[in-house]
Amino acid sequence: MTVRLRLSLWYGSALALSLVLFAALLYAVMARDLREQIDRSLAQAAAVAVRALEVHGVGPALPFEDLAAEFPELAVLDKFFQIFSPAGRVTIQSPNVRRHDIPLSRTALDAALAGQATLESARFKGESPIRVLSVPIRRGDLLVNIVQVGTSLHPVDHTLRRMLEVFLVAAPFALLVALAGGWFLAGRALRPVDAITAAAERIAGGDLSQRLTIPPSEDEIGRLIATFNTMIARLDASFQQVRRFSADASHELRTPLTVMRGETELALRRPRSAEDYREVLESSLEEIGRLSRIVDELLFLSRADLGQVPVQSAPVRLDLVLQDIQQQASVLGQDRQIQVTAGPLEPVTVLGDELRLRELLLNLVDNAVAYSKPGGPVELQLTQDRREARLTVADSGIGIAPEEQARIFDRFYRTDAARAHSKKGTGLGLAICKWIAESHKGRIEVHSRPGEGSRFTVVLPLAP
Numbered sequence: 001m002t003v004r005l006r007l008s009l010w011y012g013s014a015l016a017l018s019l020v021l022f023a024a025l026l027y028a029v030m031a032r033d034l035r036e037q038i039d040r041s042l043a044q045a046a047a048v049a050v051r052a053l054e055v056h057g058v059g060p061a062l063p064f065e066d067l068a069a070e071f072p073e074l075a076v077l078d079k080f081f082q083i084f085s086p087a088g089r090v091t092i093q094s095p096n097v098r099r100h101d102i103p104l105s106r107t108a109l110d111a112a113l114a115g116q117a118t119l120e121s122a123r124f125k126g127e128s129p130i131r132v133l134s135v136p137i138r139r140g141d142l143l144v145n146i147v148q149v150g151t152s153l154h155p156v157d158h159t160l161r162r163m164l165e166v167f168l169v170a171a172p173f174a175l176l177v178a179l180a181g182g183w184f185l186a187g188r189a190l191r192p193v194d195a196i197t198a199a200a201e202r203i204a205g206g207d208l209s210q211r212l213t214i215p216p217s218e219d220e221i222g223r224l225i226a227t228f229n230t231m232i233a234r235l236d237a238s239f240q241q242v243r244r245f246s247a248d249a250s251h252e253l254r255t256p257l258t259v260m261r262g263e264t265e266l267a268l269r270r271p272r273s274a275e276d277y278r279e280v281l282e283s284s285l286e287e288i289g290r291l292s293r294i295v296d297e298l299l300f301l302s303r304a305d306l307g308q309v310p311v312q313s314a315p316v317r318l319d320l321v322l323q324d325i326q327q328q329a330s331v332l333g334q335d336r337q338i339q340v341t342a343g344p345l346e347p348v349t350v351l352g353d354e355l356r357l358r359e360l361l362l363n364l365v366d367n368a369v370a371y372s373k374p375g376g377p378v379e380l381q382l383t384q385d386r387r388e389a390r391l392t393v394a395d396s397g398i399g400i401a402p403e404e405q406a407r408i409f410d411r412f413y414r415t416d417a418a419r420a421h422s423k424k425g426t427g428l429g430l431a432i433c434k435w436i437a438e439s440h441k442g443r444i445e446v447h448s449r450p451g452e453g454s455r456f457t458v459v460l461p462l463a464p
């Protein structure tokens, strides 16, 4: 069952129920009011009749016409009058009653003897019921007469029946119109959903560049479309990243293999001296070293992705670690006369894994040295504010263009300037740094200008 049909049916049922309730209430209120009105008019008529009799007194055979001549209110068409003796026999009767014989009931007589008026309904076959009011006329304690006024309930019944008829005809019609309206509205409201489904199908077919182009609005559908588009954009980006990653990875793995293959084939072309073979083997060993480093780093990153790399959480004195690194790095930079110096190092403690933090810093310093011009300075700094430790590694080397700064943390990404500057390097170092910083609830920031140098800042939360 479609949502559209379900919505329309719900809507229709709710409407039908309220229509029936409304009609029932209206009917009940109308019926009561109309009956009360009848009873009130009977009481008024009875009062007139009683007054007429009090003026006239009741002789044994006073014709109604005489009475009516003097009290014209009595000669109304829709009511009849009867006057009974205390024994319950009719003495006077208005002409319009003669069609039926309406005797005084036992209950009415008893009530009249006790001095009380009685309201009753009487029913004749095939006709509307008749409403009858019997009022005693007493002189002192003595019952003299009983006046009875009656009228047919036909007008009431007729009105009520008309009402019912109108409802029975109009209600299904209203319901039909409402159902059609509901169906139309539900269809309109749900049309964008169909468009979304169609787009999702195209996207599932493999075209991640698809976006939904339904006019943006602030309603539920608008939000759904916006969310859908952001989701697809992120999927698109991550698929592209995966594709680029595989291309880059195979490229990085192929380069050392190509080198090894070329050198080995060349060496095998003719017999060579032991010295030559040794050279080829040494070169191959270097490439093998490079290959295993790539594979190790990739393995590390994929285990990190899967959350399988344990990260300890122990107090680490960052200033001491940095001093250590500065000494190691001085050695690294020696052959290109690069001075690695340490600026102010505040005593700072963070919670974390010392080995990983060392690896992070060593990677950054390694980059700073690798991408410096010969003789350029590299400076390490450690400061803290109230909540964070800030580790800075600054160089005045080749720098990074602004549009490349976001991508240097991607796996295998190397800038063209870096490729031209140094053949070594796989482009995995910063990806590992980023993961280590994030696994310590920290982050890495980069500030750099091409040709002027770079400053990498690692921000880590302080140990409480």
Ligand SMILES: Nc1ncnc2c1ncn2[C@@H]1O[C@H](COP(=O)(O)OP(=O)(O)OP(=O)(O)O)[C@@H](O)[C@H]1O
Pocket (backbone or CB within 6 Å): 363, 367, 368, 371, 395, 397, 398, 399, 400, 408, 409, 413, 414, 415, 416, 417, 418, 419, 424, 425, 426, 427, 428, 429, 430, 431, 453, 454
């Ligand atoms: N200090 C720096 N100055 C200029 N460019 C840098 C610097 N540090 C990183 N980069 C740029 O970021 C890229 C990625 O750095 P990353 O350390 O991940 O890879 P790599 O140094 O090329 O190789 P490796 O994985 O061996 O470290 C570098 O190739 C370079 O283009």
Ligand SMILES: [Mg+2]
Pocket (backbone or CB within 6 Å): 363, 366, 367, 425, 429, 430
């Ligand atoms: Mg590096």
